[in-house]
Every structure is written in C-alpha cells, then in structure tokens.
Amino acid sequence: MGLLHHTGRVVADYCTGAGYAILLMLRAARHIDGSFRKIPEIAGHLYVYGIRTFPVTAVMGIFFGAILALQTGIELDKFGQVEAIGMVVSAAMCREMGPFITGLVLTATVGSNMAAEIGTMRVSEEIDALEIMAIDPVRFLVMPRLLALVLVCPILTILVDFLGVTGGMFVSVAQLGVAGEVYREQALEVLRYSSTIFDLPKDVYTGLAKSFVFGLTIGTVGLSAGMRAEGGALGVGRAVRRAVINSLLLIIILGYYMTWICYR
Amino acid sequence: MIRLVKVCKRLGGQNILRELTLHVERGEVFAIMGGSGTGKSVTLKHMVGLLEPDRGEVWIDGANLAVLNRAQLKGLRRRFGYLFQSGALINWLNVGDNVALPLREHTRLGRTDIQQRVAERLRWVRLIGDEHKMPAEISGGMKKRVGLARAIVLNPDIVLYDEPTSGLDPVTARAIRALIREVNDRLEATSVMVTHDILDATDTADRIGFLFDGRIEFVGTPAEVERTDNARVKNFLKGLDDQTSVAEAVPS
Ligand SMILES: Nc1ncnc2c1ncn2[C@@H]1O[C@H](COP(=O)(O)OP(=O)(O)OP(=O)(O)O)[C@@H](O)[C@H]1O
Ligand SMILES: [Mg+2]
Numbered sequence: 001m002g003l004l005h006h007t008g009r010v011v012a013d014y015c016t017g018a019g020y021a022i023l024l025m026l027r028a029a030r031h032i033d034g035s036f037r038k039i040p041e042i043a044g045h046l047y048v049y050g051i052r053t054f055p056v057t058a059v060m061g062i063f064f065g066a067i068l069a070l071q072t073g074i075e076l077d078k079f080g081q082v083e084a085i086g087m088v089v090s091a092a093m094c095r096e097m098g099p100f101i102t103g104l105v106l107t108a109t110v111g112s113n114m115a116a117e118i119g120t121m122r123v124s125e126e127i128d129a130l131e132i133m134a135i136d137p138v139r140f141l142v143m144p145r146l147l148a149l150v151l152v153c154p155i156l157t158i159l160v161d162f163l164g165v166t167g168g169m170f171v172s173v174a175q176l177g178v179a180g181e182v183y184r185e186q187a188l189e190v191l192r193y194s195s196t197i198f199d200l201p202k203d204v205y206t207g208l209a210k211s212f213v214f215g216l217t218i219g220t221v222g223l224s225a226g227m228r229a230e231g232g233a234l235g236v237g238r239a240v241r242r243a244v245i246n247s248l249l250l251i252i253i254l255g256y257y258m259t260w261i262c263y264r
Numbered sequence: 265m266i267r268l269v270k271v272c273k274r275l276g277g278q279n280i281l282r283e284l285t286l287h288v289e290r291g292e293v294f295a296i297m298g299g300s301g302t303g304k305s306v307t308l309k310h311m312v313g314l315l316e317p318d319r320g321e322v323w324i325d326g327a328n329l330a331v332l333n334r335a336q337l338k339g340l341r342r343r344f345g346y347l348f349q350s351g352a353l354i355n356w357l358n359v360g361d362n363v364a365l366p367l368r369e370h371t372r373l374g375r376t377d378i379q380q381r382v383a384e385r386l387r388w389v390r391l392i393g394d395e396h397k398m399p400a401e402i403s404g405g406m407k408k409r410v411g412l413a414r415a416i417v418l419n420p421d422i423v424l425y426d427e428p429t430s431g432l433d434p435v436t437a438r439a440i441r442a443l444i445r446e447v448n449d450r451l452e453a454t455s456v457m458v459t460h461d462i463l464d465a466t467d468t469a470d471r472i473g474f475l476f477d478g479r480i481e482f483v484g485t486p487a488e489v490e491r492t493d494n495a496r497v498k499n500f501l502k503g504l505d506d507q508t509s510v511a512e513a514v515p516s
Binding site: 135 | 344
C-alpha cells in the first residue's frame, strides 16, 4: 500500500510537471511577437548561452570525433575498409552525435543555470513581485531565454558537427594513415549522397531539427523547474537536479524517436 | 476598499488564517500587528491574489478577486504597490533599474523622465547615489527601501507594506513612517502596513488591527488601542506571553 501510494505520487508529480512545462512553452510561444522589443536582452542571452559554452562544446566535439575515428577505424582496418572512415565519422556526427553532444553540454551549462536563476527568483519572491507589478514572468523572463536557447542550439550543433569531423580527420591522418584528401572526400560524399532540402543534406537537416527540439526541451525543462521551485535554497538545488535529469532523459528518448521517424 | 470575509487558509499542514475578517476603508492607513509567524504576510498576500483563500472571499474596491480573469486581475494589480518583507528586488537589475522597471513596463515615459522619477523616489526613501549598485551589494535595510521606492513609483492607489521599517535605524524608520503617511495622503491612496513596531502603528496608522490565532481579534484607532482593556492586546504590546499575566511575568 505504501509503495503503491508512493509510486502514484511520483507519477502524479511527473504528470503535473510535464503539463506545467508544456503549458509554459505554449505561453512563451504566444509572447514571441514581443521579442523585437527585447532584442538587446536576447542578444545578451545568446552571448552567454553560445559564446561562453562554446569552448566546452568544442572540446567535446573534437574529442568525440577523434574517439569515433579511432574506435571505428581499428575495426574498419580489419576489413581493409579504413578509407571509409570519413564517411562513418561524418554521418555519425551530423545525424546523432552533434545534436546529442550539444544537448548534453547545454543541459549541464544553460539548463541548470536557468533552473537555478529562475528558481532563485521564485524562492526569493521576485517572481511574485513581477506578478504584482502586472509584469507577466513568462513574457519577461521565460520567452527571451527560451528563444535564445532555441536559436543557439542549432548553431552550436553545426559547429560541433564540423569540429567532430575535423577531430576525426586528425586521428585518421595521424594514426590510421588515411590521406586527408580521401577523408575529406568521404566525409562530404556521405552527405551529398542523401536527399537535400535548401541544399542541406538530409543528415544535416535532421540533425538540426533534432537540435532545435533539444534546445526547446532543455529550455522548457530548465525554466519550468525554476518556476516550480519551492522551499528556499534547498528547493533551488532540487530544481536544478530535476532539470538536469529530465533534460538528459528527454534528449536521449526524443533523439531516438526522431531518428526513428527520419530514418525508418 | 479592501475587504476580507471569513478567509481560511491552510499552509504547510497548519491552519494559518481561520475565518479572518477585515475591512480597510478607502484613504486610511491600516496597520496589522501580531506575533512573528502568525500569518501577517499571508494576509497581505491574499489582498493581491498571490495566495487564494481556501474558503472565504477577498474583495477589492467592489470586485471579488476569485471571479476575476487573468486580464482583470492584471488591470487591478496595476493599481497596487507592494513592498515585500524581503524587498524582492530583481537580482540581476541594479537599484535604479529595479525602481524604473514598472515605469518601463507600464508607461510611455522617456528616458530622462524615468531617470528623474527614479531619482526622486530614491530621494524619498533616503537613498542617493546608490542607483548603480546591485541588490547583492546593498544591505537589508537598503533593499527594503529600494523595494519601497519601487512600490510607490507608479503612484498606486492601494499600497501594501510588509514590515516597512524592520531593520532600519530609528532615524530612517521615522522618515519612512512619515513617507508612508505622506504617500497615503498625497496620492489619496489606501495603505495597509504589516508591522511589529508599535511606533509604526501609532505614528502612522489611522487604525490598527491585531492578528491572533488566525483572525483579527481587535481593531481600533491608536487612541483606542492605548485605552483598551483587551488583555491579549495589552500583553502583546507589553511583550508578554498570552498565557502569563503581567503579575506573574515580572519578578517581584
Ligand atoms: N508557502 C508556505 N508554505 C507553508 N507554510 C507557509 C508558507 N507561507 C507561510 N507559511 C506559514 O504560515 C505562517 C505565517 O507566515 P507569515 O509569513 O504570514 O508570518 P508573519 O506573520 O508574516 O511573520 P513575520 O512577522 O515573522 O514575518 C508561518 O507559520 C509559516 O510557516
Ligand atoms: Mg511576514
């Protein structure tokens, strides 16, 4: 009975949390027309979310590409197929790993930061103060942050794609003895091979679609965790943890389903 | 102007307000006194709809808060100024921007007009030259005064103050009391002030209500409060526990 009761509570909590998050996202979307007035503020967020996180994202991207090249290169070599390494790295980065790595980094940096920032404002009554001043916190706080993150995520993803492929190239040339020319040719070939929209290869645009969804997810989860924080500084800590865990889970789950839809 | 009718509120497993009934007249300064943790802040939050009563009604200027929709509530809130107990300054805006925020959001005033108004309100609360400090860099008493400046920057016609003078030195506290009175009279506003300090209440307020056990137990003018023979009020003002009478508590 106790266990059942507890499980029920946890499930109910999750459902209210998810409902709140979705509503928050929709309410933020409704205020999107006010974004022009807030361009300077949004630019500030873009800078923090994009430029400040770039070094971490870049290192992750380069080394992930390198690992990918090394691991698969060793296997491919057994079949005498090591020349194809560029293809493997490029496809893996653009389809999956670019958006995923970007999502991870943004969850850890921006998502947690949003939950902490908004959560602090919630528990110190700043959000109540906004409401009493008849300033809608969704328009004032949520919309600019969410929009900035949604814009940043695809941009960072493209950079990570590129850096990952480059990292793979270093390894391939230096350690696997593949000619740089061949690697580059292979890396581009796999992208050219797929269908395109607006000149973007399918592998790239599905990756971008993913990163767009990831950006929206990370922002919505982080901001709603912050908005729902309660119980002082401890509550803020809980909000941050909840934001990070839920973002990570959603990224991997949504990532799977989007792959399934796009590549079935 | 403000009418709470039999408001009940349960928070954290405790009945905080128990059929609290309270009527604040237009144009007066009403002080709410009561022990720490008795629900004074909770009462104030009910008046702006930050908390909703479990049972009972809150009426503001003839409108029942419970039946207002979002837009109507927003419209009503523009008429309010609210000083939070903690100040509740937006932590990433500096002092000047905090005070300017309502002006930027709700008026079409230009840059210089806003600057002037902000400087004026900061002067009223005796803060000069601190415009560029961040909330984290100023003291608790200063935060409160910035919050006060922000609460009255739009010339509200209902102002709610949660402990406006706590944490201030006697000189500043006195100035703030005078300010509250002046804002009330000059703007023809209605003010409610939550306080621990009997001086706040007797110097500033037209009427004082005492909150004990989740309801307003006694209401009267400062003169009436002074002459009352309500034992709880008398004990409270003398700093005595309800249970112990004066004779027992003071060692002979
Ligand atoms: N959000 C909340 N959740 C649970 N309990 C709460 C909440 N807000 C207030 N309480 C409880 O309600 C009671 C009254 O709180 P309130 O802040 O109104 O006290 P107060 O009279 O303003 O005290 P003080 O003079 O110290 O500010 C306290 O016992 C507090 O624990
Ligand atoms: Mg209080």
